[in-house]
Amino acid sequence: MIRVEGVTKRYGPKIAVKDVSFRVERGEIVGFLGPNGAGKTTTMRILTGFLPPTTGTATVAGFDVSQNPLEVKRRIGYLPETPPLYPELEVDAYLRFVARIKGIPRREIERRVDCVVRRTSCEEVRRTLIGKLSKGFRQRVGLAQALIHNPEVLVLDEPTSGLDPKQIIEVRRLIRSLAGEHTIILSTHILPEVSGTCGRVIIINEGRIEASDTPENLTAQVQGADAVLIDVEGPEDGVRGRLESEEGVRQVSRESARDGRCVWRVEVDKDDRIPRRLAEAVVNSGWGLYSLQPLRLSLEDIFLKLTSHEKAAVDGDAPGADQVPAAEAAPSERADEEAKQA
Amino acid sequence: MRHVLTIAMREFKVYFTSPIAYIVLAMFAVIFGYFFTAGLAFFLDYSANMSAQGGGMGAPPLNVNQFVIEPALGNMSIVLLFLAPMITMRLFAEEKRSGTIELLLTSPLRDYHIILGKWLGALLLYACLLLVAVVNISVLFVYSTPDWKPLAVSLLGLLLMGGTMLALGTFLSTVTKNQIVAGALTFGLLLLLWVLNWISSFESSMIGRLCEYLAISPHFEQFSRGVIELQDLVYYFSAITLGLFLSKRSLESLRWKA
Numbered sequence: 001m002i003r004v005e006g007v008t009k010r011y012g013p014k015i016a017v018k019d020v021s022f023r024v025e026r027g028e029i030v031g032f033l034g035p036n037g038a039g040k041t042t043t044m045r046i047l048t049g050f051l052p053p054t055t056g057t058a059t060v061a062g063f064d065v066s067q068n069p070l071e072v073k074r075r076i077g078y079l080p081e082t083p084p085l086y087p088e089l090e091v092d093a094y095l096r097f098v099a100r101i102k103g104i105p106r107r108e109i110e111r112r113v114d115c116v117v118r119r120t121s122c123e124e125v126r127r128t129l130i131g132k133l134s135k136g137f138r139q140r141v142g143l144a145q146a147l148i149h150n151p152e153v154l155v156l157d158e159p160t161s162g163l164d165p166k167q168i169i170e171v172r173r174l175i176r177s178l179a180g181e182h183t184i185i186l187s188t189h190i191l192p193e194v195s196g197t198c199g200r201v202i203i204i205n206e207g208r209i210e211a212s213d214t215p216e217n218l219t220a221q222v223q224g225a226d227a228v229l230i231d232v233e234g235p236e237d238g239v240r241g242r243l244e245s246e247e248g249v250r251q252v253s254r255e256s257a258r259d260g261r262c263v264w265r266v267e268v269d270k271d272d273r274i275p276r277r278l279a280e281a282v283v284n285s286g287w288g289l290y291s292l293q294p295l296r297l298s299l300e301d302i303f304l305k306l307t308s309h310e311k312a313a314v315d316g317d318a319p320g321a322d323q324v325p326a327a328e329a330a331p332s333e334r335a336d337e338e339a340k341q342a
Numbered sequence: 343m344r345h346v347l348t349i350a351m352r353e354f355k356v357y358f359t360s361p362i363a364y365i366v367l368a369m370f371a372v373i374f375g376y377f378f379t380a381g382l383a384f385f386l387d388y389s390a391n392m393s394a395q396g397g398g399m400g401a402p403p404l405n406v407n408q409f410v411i412e413p414a415l416g417n418m419s420i421v422l423l424f425l426a427p428m429i430t431m432r433l434f435a436e437e438k439r440s441g442t443i444e445l446l447l448t449s450p451l452r453d454y455h456i457i458l459g460k461w462l463g464a465l466l467l468y469a470c471l472l473l474v475a476v477v478n479i480s481v482l483f484v485y486s487t488p489d490w491k492p493l494a495v496s497l498l499g500l501l502l503m504g505g506t507m508l509a510l511g512t513f514l515s516t517v518t519k520n521q522i523v524a525g526a527l528t529f530g531l532l533l534l535l536w537v538l539n540w541i542s543s544f545e546s547s548m549i550g551r552l553c554e555y556l557a558i559s560p561h562f563e564q565f566s567r568g569v570i571e572l573q574d575l576v577y578y579f580s581a582i583t584l585g586l587f588l589s590k591r592s593l594e595s596l597r598w599k600a
Contacts, residue, residue, distance in 0.1 A: 048448045073450040084445035088359040100348040101449045
């Protein structure tokens with residue numbers, strides 16, 4: 001459905017996207033994942049025909065975006081990062097305007113507007129001025145706008161940014177419900193979005209594709225490793241030494257310490273019996289075991305590993321320097337996300 | 343064509359959902375009303391004097407077209423100099439600022455659909471201004487018998503002159519995200535083009551004649567007398583084409599720079 005081959009985009013001396021190639025098959029949901037400024041928006045703009053690539057080719061449904069932009073635009077629904085809304089129009093009037101410029105025949109316009117309004121649950125605001133809508137509704141109207149000509153391909157640039165947790169869940173559900181009939185590319189820097197909605201993830205950093213696979217495979221591929229958080233009361237050095245000497249343990253780092261108790265993060269090989277052995281080791285040494293929590297390396301960790309390895313190679317003299325903050329940052333971010341999910 | 347009309351109608355409606363149309367129309371109605379009333383009062387006074395002295399005996403009566411309509415529409419063109427930037431400054435600058443330009447540029451539209459549509463939308467609002475003038479002038483038809491043909495030609499001239507100003511304004515609106523900048527640039531350019539022919543009164547060289555030809559206002563003079571000259575038509579049509587062509591180029595460059 002979508003083929004991108006060797007696409008590079010320069011703005012003057014700055015390279016925004018460098019030699020990017022990927023394919024998306026019909027009906028897939030693909031997530032672009034990357035930090036801000038990684039080149040996600042540029043890549044999407046090239047696909048939608050808003051920007052021409054400097055070199056390389058991109059085709060959508062067999063049409064080249066540079067040579068046949070009108071055919072491509074007819075087949076793409078695009079939701080930019082800020083939904084392109086006219087605040088002085090009512091939702092209905094806006095959608096009718098979009099329907100007309102997308103080339104929908106006059107007699108079908110009402111039917112299409114009804115359809116997308118229902119699809120995005122915007123019925124109650126049809127007669128409201130867009131300028132008066134809440135952020136959540138604006139995003140939904142933005143989606144309605146992208147869907148109005150029933151495009152084969154949907155390109156959504158950070159569809160959930162700035163929404164509250166409830167709205168995020170609604171929008172994600174909506175996107176999932178669109179799978180199958182539409183091919184969807186969405187970009188995000190929020191990870192659960194990808195694992196929750198996308199069949200495939202393309203991790204992009206500094207204009208380059210770092211990895212491309214299913215969320216599960218990525219998790220498995222990056223490491224055959226897990227981590228365990230273990231809360232122990234006991235002498236710090238002793239505990240560290242004991243944990244490190246255990247078979248299958250790769251690295252031990254202290255997460256926090258309080259009243260003679262420490263929370264350790266223990267990176268271990270993938271082996272179900274390791275937590276049990278760690279528990280035994282602690283208890284047999286006569287220390288107090290307060291909690292033991294196996295952590296699966298989440299997409300966050302993978303993401304941080306992938307997007308920071310280049311830096312690690314540059315700062316080669318300080319190995320792992322970038323991984324310590326990564327490890328510290330991950331649990332708190334995850335907690336945020338869990339709060340959002342709840 | 344359908345796309346052009348869709349864009350034009352949206353632009354036209356936006357003027358009326360925002361205060362712009364009302365401000366421009368009200369300002370124009372007041373100022374044109376003043377010029378027209380003052381001109382008419384002067385004309386009545388003058389013709390009363392003439393008949394009181396009896397000096398007009400045998401001579402043809404004073405011409406309403408020449409003494410009322412022509413100066414009023416002539417003055418009107420100066421007012422338009424100020425109003426045209428207000429009409430065009432938002433056309434592209436607003437969409438660039440708010441990001442809605444992305445919607446237009448990722449829709450299956452050609453650049454000329456967008457530019458022609460926006461220019462037509464602005465021209466429609468401008469035509470409403472002319473309508474206000476026509477309402478004023480139509481009073482004359484109740485009490486007198488002015489010739490309608492020179493009036494029609496003047497209106498055509500005003501439409502072409504306005505179209506030129508709006509086309510240049512449309513172009514300058516594509517070069518910036520800032521409406522004030524677009525408005526100021528447009529006003530500056532139009533004012534310069536307005537006074538460009540002043541130089542020709544003392545400069546009779548090639549440059550002087552070039553300036554005379556490039557200026558906007560002299561080309562309207564023939565129209566206001568009810569005369570359609572080919573060179574004036576050529577001037578206005580080529581100026582409009584140039585403005586719209588530059589807009590298209592500028593819109594294209596947006597894609598490369600964005």
